Amino acid sequence: MEKFDVVIIGAGPAGLGLAYDLKQAGQTVAVVEENRWGGTCPNRGCDPKKVLMAAVEAKLRSRHLVGKGLENEPEIDWPSLMRFKETFTEPVSSSSRQGLVDAGITVLDGHAEFVDQHTLKVGEQRVESSQFVIATGQRPGRLSKIENEALMQTSTDFLAMPELPKRIALVGGGYIAFELAAIANAAGAEVHVIHHNDRPLKQFPAKSVKQFMEQLTKQGVQFHLNIDVTAIEKSAEGMTLRDDHQFSLPVDQVFVTAGRVPNLDTLNLEQAGVETAKNGIMVDDHLKTTASNIYAMGDVVAKAQPKLTPVAGFEAQYLAQLLTHQSSAAIAYPVIPTVVYGVPQLAKAGMEVATAQKDSQRYEVKDLDLTNWFTYRRIQDPDARATVVVDRQSQQVVGVVTMSSEAEHVINDLTWLINHGGSLSELQRQIFAYPTEASDLEYLR
Numbered sequence: 001m002e003k004f005d006v007v008i009i010g011a012g013p014a015g016l017g018l019a020y021d022l023k024q025a026g027q028t029v030a031v032v033e034e035n036r037w038g039g040t041c042p043n044r045g046c047d048p049k050k051v052l053m054a055a056v057e058a059k060l061r062s063r064h065l066v067g068k069g070l071e072n073e074p075e076i077d078w079p080s081l082m083r084f085k086e087t088f089t090e091p092v093s094s095s096s097r098q099g100l101v102d103a104g105i106t107v108l109d110g111h112a113e114f115v116d117q118h119t120l121k122v123g124e125q126r127v128e129s130s131q132f133v134i135a136t137g138q139r140p141g142r143l144s145k146i147e148n149e150a151l152m153q154t155s156t157d158f159l160a161m162p163e164l165p166k167r168i169a170l171v172g173g174g175y176i177a178f179e180l181a182a183i184a185n186a187a188g189a190e191v192h193v194i195h196h197n198d199r200p201l202k203q204f205p206a207k208s209v210k211q212f213m214e215q216l217t218k219q220g221v222q223f224h225l226n227i228d229v230t231a232i233e234k235s236a237e238g239m240t241l242r243d244d245h246q247f248s249l250p251v252d253q254v255f256v257t258a259g260r261v262p263n264l265d266t267l268n269l270e271q272a273g274v275e276t277a278k279n280g281i282m283v284d285d286h287l288k289t290t291a292s293n294i295y296a297m298g299d300v301v302a303k304a305q306p307k308l309t310p311v312a313g314f315e316a317q318y319l320a321q322l323l324t325h326q327s328s329a330a331i332a333y334p335v336i337p338t339v340v341y342g343v344p345q346l347a348k349a350g351m352e353v354a355t356a357q358k359d360s361q362r363y364e365v366k367d368l369d370l371t372n373w374f375t376y377r378r379i380q381d382p383d384a385r386a387t388v389v390v391d392r393q394s395q396q397v398v399g400v401v402t403m404s405s406e407a408e409h410v411i412n413d414l415t416w417l418i419n420h421g422g423s424l425s426e427l428q429r430q431i432f433a434y435p436t437e438a439s440d441l442e443y444l445r
Contacts, residue, residue: 002106003128004028006323007120009112009267010135012039014298014312016096018133019105021320030106030129032122037107038096040137040299041309043089044156049179051085052159053341056186060219060343061405064380076187078164085159114272117291133319134274134281134289134296136267138260138307143171147231151239152256155180164189165252169241171229172258173200175340178212180257181221182342192249194224194241203338204346205353208387208401212346215383215403224249260307262300277302285330287319295319306338337415339408344383347411350418351399356389363398364390368444370404375437381405388414388424388444395423406437413438 006022008015011033022029036043055076063073100107110123120127140154155176168184170177173195185191193200200223201209213223227247233240238252262280269275273291275282280302287295297319298312305311314333321327337349356363370376370384381404389399400414417426424444432438 001119001126001128002030004030004106005129006030006131006133007032007127007129008133008135009120010039010137010263010298010300011037011096011100011107012135012137012298012312013041013309014316015039015133015135016100017313018135018297018316018320019100020103021316022323023103023105025320025324027324028106030108030127031100032108032110032112032120033097034109034111036093037100038092040139042092042096044159046309048085048089048159049183050341051088052081052183053179055081056183057343057405059186061379064382068380078187079162081187082160082162111266113266113268114274115268117272117293130293131323132272132294133323134264134267134294134300135298135312135316136263136300138262138299140256141259141261143229143256143258146171146229148234149232149256151232151234152254154256158184158255166190167238167251167253168192169194169239169249169251169254170257171241171254172256173225174257174259175201175338177257178216178340178346179342180255182216182219185216185219185221186343190222190251191220192222192224192251194227194229194249196226196228198225200225201340201346204340204348205387205401208346208348208353208385208403211383211385212340212344212403215344216342218382260299262302264300286322287315287331295323305333306336308336308338311336334419335415337411339411341408344381344403344405345407346401346403347407348401349399349411349415350397351389353387353389353399353401356399362392364392366390366444370402370440370443373440373443374435375406375440376404378435379405386410386444390424394421395425396421397424409437410441413441 005027007030008019009032011031019029019031059074108122113121115121118128158180164187167190169192171194177193181191181193228243229241230244231242241249275290280300281296282302283296289296297315299307318331335350339347356365366388368386376384384404386402391398397417402410428442
């Protein structure tokens with residue numbers, strides 16, 4: 001039976017990054033993967049989705065400039081766009097695995113199950129390790145309460161479609177639903193987003209979500225709120241979604257976009273003494289599970305922080321320091337930005353607007369229309385906005401929500417400001433490349 005200093009279960013970006021760091025520090029390391037090496041993000045998640053978004057951004061930004069220097073809006077060729085996407089995704093698994101091999105890290109292909117706190121079964125093989133790190137991520141959730149739920153596909157299926165259906169329904173109202181809706185709508189599909197209550201994107205302020213939805217509605221996305229789908233009926237013409245009342249919607253394909261679930265249910269964690277919660281593996285402030293030699297990181301962890309690739313990467317860097325005895329401090333997360341991609345984009349970071357509004361004596365909430373700022377007039381952004389939360393006493397920026405075609409860039413600038421305890425006046429003391437969205441930030445007053 002082979003023995004290692006550390007065995008990492010899951011070969012996503014975090015697992016790979018940790019493996020290289022531990023190997024470089026002189027530890028014997030093995031990585032286990034039962035699916036595609038490289039993890040969800042580069043294979044069937046954020047990376048391929050962002051590649052598809054490039055065409056969406058080109059099309060919709062061109063639309064804004066028709067009659068203002070451009071004559072026609074381009075059309076998206078779905079099959080060629082998917083072939084372009086595959087130039088990114090196809091090499092990932094083999095190159096990720098080979099990189100570990102070349103570095104002298106043991107790779108184990110197969111499903112992992114704990115035998116006990118120090119022993120792991122991978123297929124028919126058993127390995128022992130002083131320490132384990134679980135980094136198995138998440139998978140798309142399902143909606144078992146819906147009759148004929150098996151007819152519903154997932155985001156993984158969407159990102160692999162060789163042809164675009166004419167009519168698409170997305171059941172669920174989170175990040176994934178809005179992003180896939182933006183892609184499919186821009187590519188020419190009739191798109192319906194169905195949500196069981198009136199608060200899709202509940203992580204964002206209701207006012208910002210309403211403004212965001214208005215822009216997508218103008219583009220052609222159709223929203224159906226307060227609809228609880230209970231059945232899908234298949235016919236020769238496609239599928240029909242129904243609820244227990246009068247709702248009936250014929251489409252060609254249905255995708256479930258109602259969140260993701262942690263990959264922990266087949267690891268036999270109880271044999272190792274690892275406790276879990278509904279949303280993941282329970283860890284302490286050192287990412288240690290309830291088993292003293294087993295750690296967890298990334299999307300499989302039950303945590304308040306957003307489950308994002310860079311957050312998992314941050315945790316991998318932390319564990320590299322901890323497991324090589326370079327640090328014993330608890331993990332301390334910075335403010336983390338999140339973005340719903342599309343045209344426009346919706347982004348936020350820091351203190352929630354609702355929290356600030358409950359303590360108006362301490363915090364000021366500024367609602368700003370940015371549409372006539374130079375950057376947004378230049379690209380003819382139809383609606384650009386920001387909500388900024390400022391600590392009245394220190395004048396530090398502590399939170400922000402922004403919507404525009406440039407939101408991903410603006411939120412990074414303002415997240416840096418929040419993490420460094422900066423104020424709005426701090427922006428006015430900087431010299432940015434001009435004219436850019438960053439140089440426009442001096443008008444946030």
